[in-house]
Amino acid sequence: MKTPPNTLLIAISNPRAKTQCWSALDSINELAQLAKTADLRVVQTVIQTKETPHLKYYVGEGKLEEIKELIAGEKITLMIVDDELSPSQNKALEKELNIKVIDRTGLILDIFARNAKTFEAKLQVELAQLDYLSPRLTRLWTHLSRLGGGGVGTRGPGEKQLEVDKRQIRARMAAIKKKLEKIKSHRHLLREKREDIPAITGAIVGYTNAGKSTLLNTLTASNVLAENKLFATLDPTTKALELPSKETLLLTDTVGFIQKLPHQLVSSFHATLEEIIEADFLLHVIDASHPKAQVFIESALNTLKEIKADEIPQIFVFNKMDQAGQTIEAIAAKFTPHVFVSAQEKTGLDDLLKAIMNFREASQTILEFHLDYTQMNVVNLLHEHGQILEEKFENETIYIKAKLNKITAQKILYHFSAPHTPAK
Ligand SMILES: Nc1nc2c(ncn2[C@@H]2O[C@H](COP(=O)(O)OP(=O)(O)OP(=O)(O)O)[C@@H](O)[C@H]2O)c(=O)[nH]1
Ligand SMILES: [Mg+2]
Structure with missing residues (x-):
């Protein structure tokens, strides 16, 4: 088995935050649980007390230096930030620290991707990942060109390549959405076929x-x-x-x-x-x-x-x-x-x-129905699913007063649009 990367978790605690019910510590503990679920090895957690995240690096610049020392000392190769980073913060952090940096959202998406078993779940996760990835594409490309051997911070792709890529992502997202729609309508169809009244x-x-x-x-x-x-x-x-x-x-x-x-x-x-x-x-x-x-x-x-x-x-x-x-x-x-x-x-x-x-x-309701003889299926359903309080077979119509569960009543009415009035 591959050894899990040594991971550093980092969060910001706002001292002026109104609610103390869910502190930065609670949140970072939960992040540690998420990391554990993703089989990562958390070796350090850092919480910086700070009112708002630093615009460029999320943490303050002094803290960044401390983090560099931690990274070197503990051989850390992955940092996870407990908030959603902007694409530019993410890029700046990776460049400065020279390790992979992801945020809470990225980690959750990763766990979802591992746990998705069915075709539908996999499509849904891919859609979320593309949505997340799209604005971060520049960063991704810098990585790729790094792998290309140019060393840190070498040129990214030309703007043109980036545009092509973004267009491809949009097309893939549209295709996934279409597939998901199809799966959904198929499921509805199956459900309706299975039962007269869901x-x-x-x-x-x-x-x-x-x-x-x-x-x-x-x-x-x-x-x-x-x-x-x-x-x-x-x-x-x-x-x-x-x-x-x-x-x-x-x-x-x-x-x-x-x-x-x-x-x-x-x-x-x-x-x-x-x-x-x-x-x-x-x-x-x-x-x-x-x-x-x-x-x-x-x-x-x-x-x-x-x-x-x-x-x-x-x-x-x-x-x-x-x-x-x-x-x-x-x-x-x-x-x-x-x-x-x-x-x-x-x-x-x-x-x-x-x-x-x-x-x-508690959600029972009493309804009166005036049905005609072509609607015997409704009569049968009322007998099957409700309690009949009164029933009169007249020349043209059948009158039924029945006590029904509100939900069932709604479903019968929706399916058969039977004329009815709430009983007084
Ligand atoms: N002590 C105790 N543990 C429980 C009880 N019910 C569930 N668990 C444990 O809680 C953990 C989570 O249970 P799950 O049923 O997977 O929880 P879930 O809500 O479906 O979780 P996700 O699908 O991951 O969102 C497991 O380790 C269970 O064994 C309970 O009544 N008592
Ligand atoms: Mg579950």
Whole structure:
């Protein structure tokens, strides 16, 4: 196996920052976890107290000299910066330090690229990478010409070559987007073919490493990859869950969120995130054993807002209760409805199933339908999925008053545009 590069992590701590809930230290610790996930060997971390990043080098020039000494002393070959660097900062740092420099976004993209298994996930990652790479192209070219043997800082390609390259990247991005669209419409088609009324679906969402995949495995006795690494899951996996009431619904495991989630990933993972947007409810999983649980909840809520999924009803599932401290209950009180579980120890699952059923029960609605005799399929569906309160077969029409789950009702109406009125 190749020996991992000696890596230096660096962050800036703004002493005037308003929020102390998520400090530069918390952030760099998370960066270290990301680095570990990418199999890097972190040998040093540096936090500089500074109000704003240095325009040219991100860190101050004095700090830069200290870093040079560290690099020489510890044989460091890679530096990771805990914020997104501008392309010119990235270039200036590499030139000055003479080692490879990447930023948090670059590292996350790298982890996504390693973990992408399906064709769709691979395309989505490539799209995000090209989006990230495009403005940094000059830098890339300097590297290439360096490899060409000219030594550090030799000429880059001519402007013309760069333009050609940028155009090629844009063309490739457009082609990937087209392919992703195709995959998406194919998936919709399959779903519609499979069922007359799509089943009720819940998406399992939350911060990375919260235990989403473990929860899906426990609830549905399946075997999705779950491990102590960040972003283990990139592809949405859907499994059927049978409730104690014998109703079946679908649960989808999704990609995790993180602080400073790169915007390139949010936009290129649109198809994957759509599984969340289209869900009827969300199970928001939280690592209750993590000291920053509340910050993670808020960060995940922000991402849900960003992808416009914040209106979907959610159940807060406080997981890893086998390792959680006392304070978690006070935090949980702020987020309702909530349940406490351990997906690993299989505790609290009854409460979770109850919460899902309560939530379904609470969203019942009573509707009156006036159908004609060509719409017997709707009559059958109402019998199958609802509770019939009244039914009259008249000459021209069939009158049905039924109690239905709101979600099912919506789906029946959408599919069959049956004339109906809400019952008084
Ligand atoms: N102690 C404890 N550990 C748990 C529990 N549930 C999950 N874990 C562990 O937490 C780690 C992450 O679990 P995953 O299920 O992969 O988490 P995830 O949310 O799917 O993570 P990503 O897909 O990487 O975003 C694994 O090492 C699990 O074994 C739990 O209830 N208790
Ligand atoms: Mg997972």
